[in-house]
Amino acid sequence: MxxxxxxxFSAGASCGTSQIAGCRFSLHxxxxxxxxxxxxxxxxxxxxxxxxxxxxxxxxxRGREIHIFDVVKAMVLHTxxxxxxxxxxxxxxxxxxxxxxxxxxxxxxxxxLNEPVVKDLSQYVSSQFALYPMGDPDYMxxxxxxxxxxxxxxxxxxxxxxxxxxxxDIHDVFATLEEVFANAQxxxxxxxxxxxxxxxxxxxxxxxx
Amino acid sequence: MxxxxxxxFSAGASCGTSQIAGCRFSLHxxxxxxxxxxxxxxxxxxxxxxxxxxxxxxxxxRGREIHIFDVVKAMVLHTxxxxxxxxxxxxxxxxxxxxxxxxxxxxxxxxxLNEPVVKDLSQYVSSQFALYPMGDPDYMxxxxxxxxxxxxxxxxxxxxxxxxxxxxDIHDVFATLEEVFANAQxxxxxxxxxxxxxxxxxxxxxxxx
Ligand SMILES: [Ca+2]
Numbered sequence: 001m002x003x004x005x006x007x008x009f010s011a012g013a014s015c016g017t018s019q020i021a022g023c024r025f026s027l028h029x030x031x032x033x034x035x036x037x038x039x040x041x042x043x044x045x046x047x048x049x050x051x052x053x054x055x056x057x058x059x060x061x062r063g064r065e066i067h068i069f070d071v072v073k074a075m076v077l078h079t080x081x082x083x084x085x086x087x088x089x090x091x092x093x094x095x096x097x098x099x100x101x102x103x104x105x106x107x108x109x110x111x112x113l114n115e116p117v118v119k120d121l122s123q124y125v126s127s128q129f130a131l132y133p134m135g136d137p138d139y140m141x142x143x144x145x146x147x148x149x150x151x152x153x154x155x156x157x158x159x160x161x162x163x164x165x166x167x168x169d170i171h172d173v174f175a176t177l178e179e180v181f182a183n184a185q186x187x188x189x190x191x192x193x194x195x196x197x198x199x200x201x202x203x204x205x206x207x208x209x
Numbered sequence: 210m211x212x213x214x215x216x217x218f219s220a221g222a223s224c225g226t227s228q229i230a231g232c233r234f235s236l237h238x239x240x241x242x243x244x245x246x247x248x249x250x251x252x253x254x255x256x257x258x259x260x261x262x263x264x265x266x267x268x269x270x271r272g273r274e275i276h277i278f279d280v281v282k283a284m285v286l287h288t289x290x291x292x293x294x295x296x297x298x299x300x301x302x303x304x305x306x307x308x309x310x311x312x313x314x315x316x317x318x319x320x321x322l323n324e325p326v327v328k329d330l331s332q333y334v335s336s337q338f339a340l341y342p343m344g345d346p347d348y349m350x351x352x353x354x355x356x357x358x359x360x361x362x363x364x365x366x367x368x369x370x371x372x373x374x375x376x377x378d379i380h381d382v383f384a385t386l387e388e389v390f391a392n393a394q395x396x397x398x399x400x401x402x403x404x405x406x407x408x409x410x411x412x413x414x415x416x417x418x
Binding site: 135 | 231233235237238239240241243244262264265266267269271294296298300302310335336337339341343344345346348349369370371372374402404406407408411412413414
């Protein structure tokens with residue numbers, strides 16, 4: 001049983017020394033052609049600066065934070081551009097990795113490979129995010145501070161139970177998520193988890209745009 | 210800005226006194242007929258013992274833990290029984306509620322309304338779960354202990370980055386999740402979050418059953 005959530009966290013020797021980030025996510029196109037549609041869209045993203053593994057439930061990408069956000073946003077946008085109603089479910093994580101998979105990618109530079117390709121594509125998204133700063137009794141303050149940051153971005157929609165709503169153009173929403181995730185790492189917690197659920201091209205979005 | 214993740218957690222006066230549980234979830238049928246399919250399936254579940262609210266991204270149910278698990282499992286099963294490839298994304302939470310929405314449902318008894326209807330439906334599911342015991346520096350031990358519990362249930366598939374895989378019949382997997390979530394509340398953390406991603410009727414599941 002290598003490599004579970006537990007054993008990953010418990011390899012404490014390397015805790016806090018590696019800044020490898022990761023995201024476990026899945027994209028769900030509500031469409032009969034979901035297999036070909038997903039395959040086509042995900043192949044359009046340049047993943048050469050990140051480690052990547054897909055199983056029957058989700059895809060995991062690991063590497064530098066900047067490239068994790070770059071790749072996930074690109075995959076979402078390429079899928080959205082098929083016109084299908086698509087949902088993203090993602091868990092971003094940074095902190096105790098407990099293993100070395102993907103470590104080779106930590107040497108990559110700061111140039112986002114996908115941003116030039118997707119930056120001019122606009123796409124309304126509605127989403128909900130939650131921050132989980134682990135191991136810190138003051139985690140509530142970290143969360144409150146970052147919800148305030150989202151409000152400053154103009155993307156905060158409203159609070160809901162267990163999450164905060166973010167909506168707007170996908171680039172603004174991802175910029176908010178990326179800043180919130182980076183800021184939370186300045187707290188006392190060395191292990192930050194952020195979940196994101198995003199709904200795109202929903203039949204119920206007409207009134208919100 | 211009432212009712213965000215932050216303000217919910219920060220209404221500390223009531224922290225730990227209420228044992229209201231909740232789940233924010235969405236079901237994604239990868240099918241052109243997702244709207245009618247979801248509506249039909251979700252209406253089949255008896256929700257009279259829980260509070261419920263749906264927005265453009267997800268559905269939130271609140272009430273006693275036992276009825277939260279009963280309702281979510283029933284909704285997943287009714288959707289799965291349409292034959293569509295369906296994904297569940299769910300965040301279960303118990304701890305500081307910070308507000309009173311749904312509190313009226315805390316007086317309900319221990320009789321599960323949906324279990325008699327769904328208990329004889331079998332359904333293979335593959336899933337990944339992660340536990341987030343908040344505010345506790347020893348959270349890693351809580352997680353490790355509960356992964357061991359999943360292993361005892363015979364549902365543990367394998368560990369992956371940021372989560373643990375669970376698979377098998379949906380009733381065994383939900384029994385594991387419910388026990389793990391209950392056990393984690395016996396730790397030092399008073400606020401337990403558990404995320405679950407489940408894939409059902411996937412074209413890639415043939416080899417795993
Ligand atoms: Ca169809």
